[in-house]
Structure formats: C-alpha cells, structure tokens
Amino acid sequence: MTTVPITLPKNYLNQDYTLWSWLTTIDHKRIAWLYLVSITFFFFLGGAAATVMRLELATAPGDVVESETYNRLFSLHGIAMVWFFLVPSIPATLGNFLLPLMIGARDMAFPRLNLLSWYLYAIAGVFALTMVIAGGVDTGWTFYTPYSSLFANGQVVLAVVGIIVAGFSSILTGLNFIVTVHKMRAPGLTWMRLPLFVWAQYATAIIMVLATPVLAITLLMIALERILGIGIFDPKMGGDPVLFQHLFWFYSHPAVYIMILPGMGVVSEIITCFARKHIFGYDGMAFALLAIALIGFLVWGHHMFVAGQSVYASVVFSLLSFIVAVPSGIKVFNWAATLYKGSVSFETPMLYALGFVGLFTIGGLTGVTVASTAVDVHVHDTYFVIAHFHYIMVGGMVMAYFGGLHFWWPKMTGRMYPDVWGRIAAITIFIGFNLTFFPQFILGYLGMPRRYHTYPDEFELLNALSSAGASILAAGYLLPLAYLLYSLRWGPMAGPNPWDARGLEWTTPSPPPEHNFDRIPIVTQKPYAYDVPKRDSDPA
C-alpha cells in the first residue's frame, strides 16, 4: 500500500537535514538515533562473529577456522555484544528517546553531557574496531588473569581502553537518567505515578553509575600490568588471580542486570497496552525493579564457586543469589496476572513481549539451577551456563529490545511498519532461538566445556542442531532490519497514537517536535489507565 509521503509538520527529524546538525545535536531524540545506528552496527558485528563460531562448532574437528582465530572470534562476540550492544541497547536508544517524553520534560537534565556520552561511545567503538583490525584479543570478554595480563599477546591494551571509554559513556548516561528522573518530572507526576519503563531506566542507571567504575579500575590494572610490567595479579609476586575475578564480577553481575532491567520496563509497557489492562501490582513491580538493582550487587560470587573461593563465601553468595531471584519471580507472575481479564491482541510488540516473558522464565529458572552450589560445580564453565545466559540476554533482552523498537517505532519515525512481516520475524526469531540454545542445555549437562574450538565426537549431533537453529535465528534478525528500513520511506503515516496506548509520550505528535511539549502536561492519575476509555481531552 504505497502512499504518497506527505510533508510532516515541523518535528525533530525534518527540522534540519545537514550532517552537522546530527553530529552536534543536543536533542535527546536525535542522540537516541545516533545510538540506534551505532549499536546496530555492533550487533551485526557480534552476530557475524557468532555465525562463524556456530559454523565452526557444527562439526567436531576444528575445520573452519584455526583455534587462534576461533579464540579471537568468541572474544570479539563477547566484547561487541556485552559492551557495545547489550549495555547501551535499551537505555541509550529507547531510554534516551522516551524518558523525557514519559516524564513530561523538554529534554534530559544535561543534554550536552548526553552528546558527550555518545561521542565517548563512538571513540570506544573506534578503539574496538582498531583492536579487531590489529588482530583482536584472545582472552574472552572476561579477561581472566594471569592469561590476559602475562600470557596473551593479542591487543589486550587496545580492547581494555575501548571498554573503559565505553564504560565511562554508560556512567554518563546513567548519571543523566538519575538527575532527569529526580529533577525534571512534570507537575503531579509523583514517584508512584511513574511508568514502569522509567522505573526500570532509573534502577538501571543506579547500577551503571555504581558498578561500571569498578570495571574501569580492574581493566585499567590489567593494562598497567601489561604496559608498565608491574604485577598486581601476578602470582609470582603473591598476586591473586581470584582477586581479579572478585573485582571483575563485582561489575559484571550487576552488568547483566543493567542488560535485563530495561527489558522488563519495556515489557511492562507493551503487555499493559496490548492487554488493555493496568499492570497487576504496580507497587510490587516498582519495588522488584529496585530490589533487583540493589541485591544484584551482593551476588557476584556465584561465578566463582569452583574458582578457588572459600567454601563459606560460596555458600553465602549462593544464598544471596537465591534471594535475588525472588523479585524476578514476582515480575513474571505479575506479567502473567496482567493478562488476566484483559482483552489481548497479538500485534508484533506483544509477540515479542510474550516471547520475553516465556524465555526469561526459562533463563531465570536455569539461573536458580546454576546458583545452587553442588550442581554448579558440575555445570560451571559448560554450555549449560552459555545456554542460561543466552536465554536471559537473547531470549530476554534482545526480544524486549525488538519489542520496544516496534512498539515505539511509529512514535520515533511517524511511520508504521508492515505488521504482518513483524509477526513473521518475531515467530522466526522465537523458533530459531529455542532451536539454537535449548540443545546447549543438554550439551552443558553432558559436560561440553565452553570456549572449545574442537570437541569430542559425541557432542556433534546436538551442536549441529544448535548451528541449524542459529541459521534460522540469523535469518529472523535480518527481517526487521529490512522492513523497518522499508517503512522509513514507504510506511503509511502513523498518527500520534496508533496503538491507542496510555502514557505522556503518546500525547505528543509523532514524530514529536524538538521541544516535546508545547505545554508541560499535568499528571493526575496512575499510569496504564486502560480500563477507563480515553477521552481526547484527557492528557494521560
């Protein structure tokens, strides 16, 4: 259905078309686009590495790439996906775009700092790409010493500097979110009337600000060890590689919550909209988000049950890990209860959101399995752990990211994407994902270690199945790239509220003007007022 693209009223996109206006913008909506484009590049870079790895792992002997290349591939996959796609994905794109809109503000608290945050991300990306071109690193994204500091001869220092700069960028984003939510809310918008998406970004920002510095100092210590030749974790001087693991995981476990909390916020928005029902247990959901963010700092030791940590500490960390799983359980039950007595429709965002809830449940429950010490001794560092965290990251986070992208695409671009293709892509991704990662649970139990370039022959069948699934998953990911770009040019015009959703962001025209609101709205009720039929004059 090709429609002649009529000229839109003045908005943040068609205000100025020059490249200079994009590179020096301080409009949070344009910065969101800058991030969207750059993280998509890294998503497909990491995805390409994953594709070659799956090709290699389809057969037992190492016949596609040398083990040296394979080690650099899985390191690139880890680094590119964790720091250059997952950590910034929802906060920096949807968060940047929607936070001011959802709380009725004209922009972030520090717009110039927001742009600086993207430039730091871009510089970090350049470092990462130079690292890849100069030969890459073969230490894995975890950089365990003493391999990374004394033995690896890849571009460790380049990678470390890139990650530190990317970390600094995420600290600035987090800082911006915290101050914006505290100081820039519209009149009448109390904390308990904030949409759950904003709660999720706030909780994520707290983790970003408090956890990332520890990663920066830990990786800096490795860089110092390599450049200055001093030894901080060098066992010959009495240094303790387990201390590196403590400091690294002190960041890296809260980091996985940085990655999943925004997804939870997006899913709460989508499920309430397409079930036409207010969220079940708003206070519980908001409390659960904060609880996950805070308790998430106490549990990192469950990555080190077999690493040489004392038995007592392992038991303490295991207990805390079980406690942090409870709020996630609350959230999943509340999402299911939201559907109760709703009137549910299945547009693309809803398919992604339901996919998220299902796969996140499996990921979370296997997380509980891995948190129990005796079982973890067997499955640690095997494909069981790989499957667990991919269920959370890919099954949870990426599904929520795609769901949010589709849900707010009309608001960001003023165009509607072809929903039929959207649903096909969502289902393909769901099937491809399960085919790829469910066999890996079995592989993990059978004892196939992670980061193996070649493996014994009896794991070949399941690995071949997993590689087949990966090809379907890859196809699934290419579909949205195609039809979303198509919709930019030929998509029909989407009105200000195509889904008839509630929320301040839907009261602005789409795409919204640069100053967001002509008149700052006044909020009078709790969010998700879907039960009450919306009158046009009703602001939210």
Added chain:
Amino acid sequence: MAEPTLRHHLGIWLTLLALLGLSIASAFLELGEAKAFVTLSIAVIQAFLIVTFFMYMRKAAPVPRIAAASGFIWLLIMMGLILTDYRTRPEDMMLGRLLPEPAWESPPQGAVPTPLAKNRDYGNPAAIQPTPDSERGEGAPSKPDTSAGERVYRSVCIACHGQGLMGAPRAGDQAAWEARSKAGMETLVSHAVNGYQAMPPKGGHPELSEQDIRGAIGHMLSASGISIPVRGDRQD
C-alpha cells in the same frame, strides 16, 4: 542560616591539619596491629569534615546526600564480601603462604630446555610466548616464539650472565660486551663452546648445539645494544 564565615572555614582547616599531625605521630608510636585502624579512622574523620563543611553536605538536599553516601556504602559492601572470602579461606589457600615453584618437569634429553620461568626477570611479558615443549605428540602448530636465542639465554646462560657472576659479562652491560665484541663473533662462539676462564664448556650444558649458543650470544649482544657484523655464512 548564616553563611559559614572565613573564621569557620579556617577552623575546619586547622582541625584537618591537626588530625594529619596526629595521624603521622601515631605512625611513630608502637601500636602494631592497631596502627592501621587508628590511621584509617583519622582519615575517615578528615573525610567526614571535608564532605560536610567544604563540600556543603551539611545543608544539602537528601538526594545528594544519598548519592554521596552510596559511593561509600557500595565500597563497604564490596570490601565486606571480598574480605569474607579471604578471611574464611582454609590454611593451604591462604594468600600469605607463597608455595614453591610448581614442579618443573626436567627437560628430556636433547630438546632445547623449556624456559624455566617464563618471565623470571619480568621483561615485557607480551614479547615471550611459552612454546609447548617438544614431547607434546599431536604436532599442533606451536606458536612461532620470538627468538630461540632469547629462550636459550633465559634457560641456561642467565644463571651467570644474568647477574654477572664469576666475572661473566652481564647481559645488558654495554661496556663489558663492547670490549669482547671486538674479537668478533667467531671467537665469542668458540670461547663459549669449549669454555673460557671460569665459564664451563657450553655453559655446563653439553646438549646445547652451537646454533643455540650463537643465538644466545646474539641475544646478549642485542640486549647490550651491540650488533657486530657476522662474517661468513653461519647466520643464526
């Protein structure tokens, strides 16, 4: 609330300096284990003074106060849980007890001895990559190590030439090697092979080939910043 006056700030400043003096004085007392506690608690008091008065936390809003406090609280969380691990480790895993070097397997006959301690003298770690010693059967492509000469030097010649024992010219000592290099590479190699003054033949390692010795000499020369023209064909 009267603006804190100049006199007020000077008062805080003098207290800080007094606390500094106290802290240094306590270092000279014989407090033993308690010293760390005393000096650190003085530091905490100083920090508290700076934060409340110089950084205006005394009359700040609750939210900045929480932000400031969260920095310290998270630090305590990290320290608390990490020290729980180190405090509850059994005796054999205690960090303090350094274990003897793990058992080096003796290099089998004829193979170039594997580097005993990869970076014993903490040279640039990235330069030296351990090559798997030869008895690993599978013939996987061993990584090209940087220079065979350097590996021989590290495993054999370092015993004397590392510190310059028994009059041996220390690797890196330009003057000593300058004089010796005048005689030309061949004399150096022959001295090394059949022994010279206190140096036993082939440095006490008869299984070394002349090739290895030439490489080791080349390494020691380059480490001392000397490169001498090598006549003839036998270039290592």
Added chain:
Amino acid sequence: MPGTDTQESIALLPRASTLAERVDAQFFTLLWVDALMVVVLFGLIIGFAVYYRRGTLRNRVSNAPQTRVEITWSTALLLIFLSIFAWSAHLYVEASSPPKNALEIHGIGKQWMWKFEHRGGQREINELHVPLGVPVKVILATQDVIHSFFVPAFRMKQDVVPGRLRVAWFTPSRVGRYHLFCAEYCGLDHSRMRGHVVVMERNDYEAWLAGFTGTESLAAQGEKLFSQYGCIGCHGPGSKVLAPGLGGIFGKSVPLAGGSIAVVDENYLRDSILAPEQQVVAGYQPIMPSFAGRIDEADLMRLIAYIKSLSAPQGAP
C-alpha cells in the same frame, strides 16, 4: 565395559563417582521443578492470552485483591528457593573436603596438557589411571595460567590457580574411560587440553602401577639432571672451574670456609644447591649460583640420590 569409551551415544552421562549420584539427584529434581514452573507459567500466559483475546465476550470486571495474591506467590517462591539452597549447600560443603586416607596423585596443569605423577614416580600425560572405589586426591598445581580439572562423569570440577596447590578429589564408582577436560579458558589450545581418566579394578591398577615401564632408578634420573642443570659444567671431571669434586664425599665431614666442620648429608647437599653461599667448603670461592626456584623438590631428590651414588662403594645402588 572398561577400556572402550563409555559415552558414544548422547545417552545420559554415566555416573562414575559417588558424588555423581547425589549431584544428579539434585540436578534432575531442579529440572522437574523448573519444568513444572514453566508449564504453570506458560499455561497461565497462553491461557489468559487466548481466553481473554480481544473481541471475546468475557467477564472482565477485575476485583482480585492484588497485593495479597502477590505476597502469597512471592513467599512461596522464596521458600522453594531457600529449600533448594539448603539442600545444595549441604552437599557442596560435605563434598568440599577430601577424606583423610585418600590416594594422593600429583597433577600439573601446563599450557595445553595435563601431567600426572603417581607416588611410585610413574608419570602420565593426559591420562590418569585410578583404582575403583578408592578415594583419590589429585593435588593440582599449574605452571602458567588458570586451568580447571573437569571430569564430567564424576560431576567434579576444580580450578587450578597459579601460586597455590588445589585439591580435586573423587571416589570412582564405575570402571571405564571417562573424559577429562580443561574447563577454564587457558589460551591457544584450550580445546585440545583434553585427556581421559581410566578407572580400573584395584588389582588391575596395582599391576598397571608395578608394570609401568620407564621408571629408572632415582639415581639414573639424577645423573641426567646433573648435566641438564649444568652441575657437570663445574663439578664434572674435565671442568676447568675450581669447584669441589663430588666423588666419595657423601657421609664424610668437610672443613668449611668459616672454620667449622659440616657432615655431608642429604640436608647439606640440598642446602648447598639452594643456598650455596651459606656453607662454602674451605679453599673455594663462593661462586656457585643459587638454584632456588629453578629446581623443584622432585628433581632435588634425584640429584641427591645421584651424588650419593657417586660415593657408594659398590657403584650406583
């Protein structure tokens, strides 16, 4: 079926250690609990989504007391999790310390191979023969980076961190040949750092130990080390360096530079290898370099055995 690889098919992993049964019990209980929760939740979601899909005529007046419902399932979840935690932590703590009478085997993880040494000096690379039913304590060290001693069939894994000895212990309960992996990434050939643990009947094991070819006497091994470490360079017969000859000195008393007398016993030999400048024989310069940190205990024993053999009247013992 001992000897053949017992994991050809993707049949479930064999349970080859006493620990395996208990870990599997927990693993499969957790698996069924998870499966139950997944069925409940998927059922709820799909059920509600389909039953309450848009356009259907349903009673949508919702008056469910939200907070009470929430509190019930949160506490239920917490109780289930705490019970799992307690059960698993109990097994973990119990399995963390090896029994006293365990058979000790020394193991070294080295970049991309496992080396084992039994008490009789038998050495293996990437193979570990262990007796059935006897608790085995593998005392592990690593020469370079972190490795992880992982035997899936025993459900046992232990990281080996450089700078410290770590103990991995198990009690084999089924004869067979099981995979041994390195589970912690350790560099280029991490995926080739594999081997096998062969569980044999006890008498087969003893026979294997005794019949192990290739054990020379300690002295013979010592002689090889004497030249490899360069001792022969100075203490050998043809050397030009002024160093005390070692023939026939064991057991005799030797005048020291400081004027005191020392009896040449194992300790004197060991000390003079590790810290030669302390007890220099009269008339010699303290020029012998120290070998501390470069020769380990095992090789020291062999060198001393060789030097003792130089003094024994009827040739090498």
Added chain:
Amino acid sequence: MTYQSAIPTRPDTLEQPASQFDSLAQQHQADTLGMWVFLASEILFFGGMFMAYTVYRTAFPAAFEAASGHLNLGLGGINTAILLTSSLTMTLADDAVVARNRRATAIWLALTALLGTIFLAIKGIEWREEFREQLAPLFGRPFVFPEPHTDQARLFFSFYFALTGLHALHLLIGVVLVLVMLIFTLRDAPHLDAKVIIAGLYWHLVDLIWVFVFPLLYLAARHG
C-alpha cells in the same frame, strides 16, 4: 525549600535557566546532584584499587610494612598538608564567587591551582628519588629490595605507583579545571557561581582520595 543546593541562588539574579529547566534553583539542584552522582562513581573507581591493596596488605603485612618504610614520609606529609590547604583555598573561592567578589575568587582559584602544581612537583621529586633507588618496578627496570620480601615489595611498589599515578592524573585534571574556572571568572562568564562550586566539588574529591591514599601507603611502615 528547607534545603538549598550547594549553589545558593540569589533572588535578584538576572540569569535565565537553561532551556530545559523551569527555574534556576531547579538547575542548580540538578547540577549538584549530577556532580555528586559522578563523585560516587569516582569513589568506587578508586575504591576498586584500595580494595585490591587492602587484600594484599592483610595478606603480606610484614612485607608491606618493610616496603612502606622506604617511602619518604616527610614529603608525603607535606604533600598532604598542601592538598588540605588547597581545599581551604577552594572553599574560600566558593565563598567569594557567591559574594560576587570576582577579584577575590580569581586570587583564591589561582592559589588553589598553584598549591596543586606544588603537590605535583613534590610528587615528581619523590618518584625521581624512588626511580634512582631502583624501587620502581616499571617498564621491566631492575627492582632491588633486601630479602626476604622482594616479591611482595615489588607488589607494594606496583600499587604505590599505580595509586599515586592515578591520583596525580586526577589532580592534573583538577588543576586544569580550576584554571578554566579562573579564565571564566576573569571573563565573567554566566552561571559563574554554579561552575566554580561544581569544580570545587571535584577538587575536594581529589583531596579526599589523597586523605585515604596517604595513611594506606605511607603510614603502613613501622617508624621510630
């Protein structure tokens, strides 16, 4: 408002808030909160290295005591006094800028920057001394230390150079920041009080970090 931000807003000010803020008070509160959130992350940044140092110091108390004995306590003490004084001068600069006395602000800011550079100079002297005494295990240089603590002393000095180096870098950034504020003061830039006070917060943090670095490194030794 019972509380104010670190930056008191004067009722008779003519300055307009930035576009996204409704009032100047809101902007100043946002600036203060933003700076404090950043300072919290800085505390954790240095905290990571303090953490590692503490673990090693509890593991090797004797070695760290011996190594700390080789540090120049005199210079360290003077440096700490200098930095505490610079905190005072920075606060006085804040008072002056709030009292709209541009000349006094400029003087106090210049003094703060001067004290900062003196600190860096003294630090440089200390480092040169340690390099000469072969106590600097950097770039593979020989590290000479009496037995039996050689290895752990090398660990101590690795931390010494890492911690003091990182602090010196942050102090350098602080000095540059204060000089920029000096230029703003001379050119009477808008929102001057907010800028000087926020820069002051960063300066005090750098001083705060040295307040902890000094006892941890210098006072570990057994003196006297």
